[in-house]
Amino acid sequence: GAGVSQSPSNKVTEKGKDVELRCDPISGHTALYWYRQRLGQGLEFLIYFQGNSAPDKSGLPSDRFSAERTGESVSTLTIQRTQQEDSAVYLCASRITGTTYEQYFGPGTRLTVT
Amino acid sequence: QQQVKQSPQSLIVQKGGISIINCAYENTAFDYFPWYQQFPGKGPALLIAIRPDVSEKKEGRFTISFNKSAKQFSLHIMDSQPGDSATYFCADRLNRDDKIIFGKGTRLHILP
Incomplete structure (x- = not known):
């Protein structure tokens, strides 16, 4: 079946512009995570959604970052007023309930802020 | 902030040799301890995972060893092959709300 898809695959934007990244999880997967991976670095937790519960936003680095998810479907990660340090690959992951x-x-979406 | 500590950061192994990567966690709510494998330009993918009531699990050339008292688990790759060259991550589940964090990764390079 189809896996997790993300769009766009690459995004180049100018400093100060807003960007929106999209994640389509696997159908039936109730949990959805966003991670940031800077070049050659590890996976930095950003936010976690589980069903209709309030999301865990504890990893968002600043108030310029926000994410939404409607039910158990698509999620969007929005970065406002992008900065050069936001340049990274943004990875989305999903899983079913019970297999943590x-x-x-x-x-992933490779974001480059110029 | 709780961390998952991996070592080494990078590793070079001759083809046919044994690759060993270690992971230390602080506190966990995990029911399984996983290792993920990531190839360049791809997202990570689950490689192998172990339950905490088991000390070792083997799948082909890949073995996880778990030491609960030391809060450590390790990945052993036997007969390492160039196709194993990738970045490997361990992970921890911090709480019952399922926040999952990853180690900083180990970049493995197998010499042909």
């Missing part, structure tokens, strides 16, 4: 350790990752 098995996340399915999308291919």
